[in-house]
Amino acid sequence: MAPFAEVEVTLVDLDPELEQLCDGFLEPLDVDDQIDGTGSAAPDAAFGVRLCYRVTYDPITDGLEHVVYYPARSDPTAAQYARVPAATRRALPVIVLSAQRPLQLRAEGALRRLVDERDAEGASAAFRALEQSVAAATAALAAHPTISATVDDVLQVGGLSQRLADTAITAEAVRFQPEDGSLSALLRTVQPALELDDAGLLGLQNHGSTTSAVLAAAEALLLATTTHHAVVLGDDFGDGLDAATSEHLAASLRAVAAQVWLSTRRPEVARAFVPAELVRLARLGGVRSHHRLSAPADKKEIAVRRLVHTQLLPALTAPVVAIVEGPHDLTTFTAADRYYGNARPPLAAVGVRVVSADNGSGGGTGQIPRVADLARALGFRVIALIDRDPDKTSATVLADIEAACDVVVRLPPKTAIEQALQTGVDAVHLRAAAGVLPAYGIPDPSLGKSDSELSSAVSPVLHKKGLQEQFLNAVVENSGALPPVIEDALATVNRVADPAYCGPSRVDLSSPDAATSAKAAQ
Template sequence: MRVTRLLIEGFRGWEHLDVRPREHVLLAAVPRAGRTDLLAALARALDPNSSRGAALSDLHQKWVTDPAAEPGTDAAEPETDAAEDVQEAAPSRRLERVAAAQVEVTLTDFDADVQQLLDGVLEPLEPDGRASAASEAPADAALCVRLAYRLTYDEAAESLESVVYFPARSNPELGQYHRVPASTRRALPVVVLDTGLPLQLRAGMGLRRILDDRDAKAATAAFDMLALAVEEAVTQLSADTAITEAVDAVLAVGGAGTLIGDTPVTAEQVGFRAEDGSVAALLRTLRAALHLDNGGMLGLAQHGSTVSAVLAMAEAMLLATVPGAVVLADDFGDQLDASATEHLASLLRSRSGQVWLSTRRPEAARAFEPTEVVRLVRHGGVRSHHQFTKITDRKALSAMRQWHTQLLAALTAPVVAITEGPHDVAAIGMVDRRRPPAQLPLSAHGVRLVAAGTGGDGGTSQIPRIADLARQLGFRVLVLIDRDRDNQQTTDELTKIQASCDVVLRLPLGAAIERALVEGLPLPEVAAASAALTEYGIPDPMSGATDEWAVSNLCKVIHKQGLHEQFLEALYSDGKAQHPPLILNALAELARAADPAYDGPQVIDLALPSQPAAS
């Protein structure tokens, strides 16, 4: 079974969402963009146990302007002319809650038993994943069913009311619902992956459920044996001389043994048992211990979070082995290392009919096809979703490799800043890291530096390709490029870049990244850093000179030998060197342009350190 469409109206932070997955779904998002809300919406419609968590906050709220209201005043008090002017300039805003939250899920590819349960509510399926509204459908059309979850709030009764129904046989406007029986929902192959503390034997936990599923009778016999063994062991403990003497000593104080019973109480009448006298009480206190490496038998917590996370995920996946199931997993890989995250995500994808997996980890996305990634973003407080379109153009297919090499690392960042190549990223990134703590790094502004191309295939001609990919996935796209010369070719390239991004920053005319590293710095400091490059088996590019020719030669050597980071390391080695002023200027402008509220020019020409900035 698989979901072909998820339609959300007014549920939690989603005012509207219409997702039509192609196969599996990898949900990635910037913070507060709604990954968990989306999975919760799916669960409300498909999982009969999820509706118990309904809350008033599930009804979407938004600020609306009320021009008829008079803000900031008391209706019983007279108003001044000044107050009226303020009200006219700033109409009142109030928080409005939707009348109903609605989640509609379209399902297809059922097995025979499930399809029989759904007889009478099946509908033809359109190629785009929607249920067909046509009165007549082709005889060979695939069949689907729609399930809808509706939540409303009764203000008079101060209660939430929810219903799960078949839209094909219902009319919500008239309050007529053909409800989905709980037995039908339980029969749907839907698994919500819940990863808690692993290897717990108490009732309701993963390992206990696995035991009961595999052989409930054998599990009961094992726990009965434990109960007998514990009872025998506690009886022996209670009769031990050291225990009885200590208990008798307590009972002898002030005649306590005589005061509490009809006859004097001694240690013979005192025993020990679990808190409520059951094995369940004992099982609640048991925690797994493992003998790993040479550390001996240690509690699970002492082996680190990764061990617990791997076992918890394995436990959850074993419980999720329902043939053809739709599997929902939130925050996948948060406690896993990189390789385990990718491996388990791949395993989950291959074993499920369809998996909806949300994650903050780029490694999880490596287990999915690029077209299976659904990226959630927020622009101006409004949520939206983005996916790659199907690619048929050969140049676009070639560019797609940059999804894994460049964009994947920025999976949850709201902004990418694209440079011409990896040396630009390395140099700008080092200056960004070395700035004083008072100057926030690009990461604080949600910016991730990426390169166009992976090596010698970079440059301005490659930027529109990766920028187009980033725009498809909802990134805010900034670009930082050189400005070696002005001619028709560079003008045409700039036009293409502008069409693919939000803001373009250009270094000053005649300046490439190498020149940006030295521009505005005291020449003696530049020369000292140049001399340190001899450690890499090359002659000193400046040879102690401090003229323009020596600086130009240094830039050529840095470019040819790829020594951008090494030059900066030498520049910073004594701890007193200044930061490259032109790079600092570029970082400041990138931070400014990263703000969604930025309303400046699309092309920013960076000035030389001694000149004012031009736009």
């Protein structure tokens, strides 16, 4: 375990108040707004300040020490820190999105911060009025004959109350108050309730997590709007929100805040940012890394960057992507992966997400290198799963795909997805599967065909009508197993997805018929 971890930031464009608070720790900046450590900064250079957070583990006490300090005047190796005062930290325009309940009036609540910023004196008067009202109400409660008589009975039974004081205690000495009686305790007790429908007034916790998440998001957005040069920080952003709301809030925060730093597992949140603003964190083979796309330099690169939103965001949190040529391949392999009738774990179990190279304007092998290059730049392990028809045996086409991917898996010779669904499947099951096509308004192409003619009759229909997934489901229902080529392809992708895989970078699958013939010849 590392003895410490730290994060350092450089703050620039400081307002006069912050410059005053950080006086003595300011450092000159270079033209890139980085600290100029050359010792020969320009006379008119702007100033910034570095802040560093360090957490240190003490194995003797098994505890953590946290410190926020100015690196300019500190020596961490000697444990000498110029600590950043709490007043300075509070003056920073930083908004941290937390998982706390929204609409909290207690001191640490976002609503309390908004109320105090709007009118601190008015808020104080409102809280004092609440405190006085509650005190009067609890006094009236204690004085109620039913309550006071019962309390008197408790105090008088057995004469035990005489052990509490020198004189006998009566109900007049008893009051009721929230927790310890302080205003902060009272404000912790007061919780929001909402009337959203005919269910009436319900506590916020009874409305479900989405309601709380939306209100917390609204508080954060208002804070970002009212805070000058706000820097918004959020972890696991959007987890409690629906897709549309999470994207809307992320886009709104990006529009009103000076900076927004969000970690998220939601592709909708990432969609609110341009590709160059995304930083993807990855860990493959036990190695942690971060990846960021450079800004596009020309029209061609701009077009390629669009593929991030259309092709790769659905795989945002998967460590491995398997790129297929088009939507028919995608739906077929995805549907096949849902069948667990064998020992092979599903692709999701090994962190693989299947994506299509088709962005709506056409897929194919020519599009795979573009998507693969982007995926590798973002830290994905990239596998291509392609046909092996004559067009894809071209040395140039294949070389481009292999250069862009970690591993290329190719179906057997002259096999597209339609043939992969039929190769190695008994003709009886193929005819039964073709028999479901009339349910979609398509004549059964297997009628009047011999067993050897089935593939050439069925394949064009599947390709033209886009019914590969439906045909697959029918094959599995009748045969009880996936087509051998499909199963072999998924198992191979499963195997090469492992970062420790060190086999060939191109894996050519063989036809089940060819494998059977070779075995018989032996």
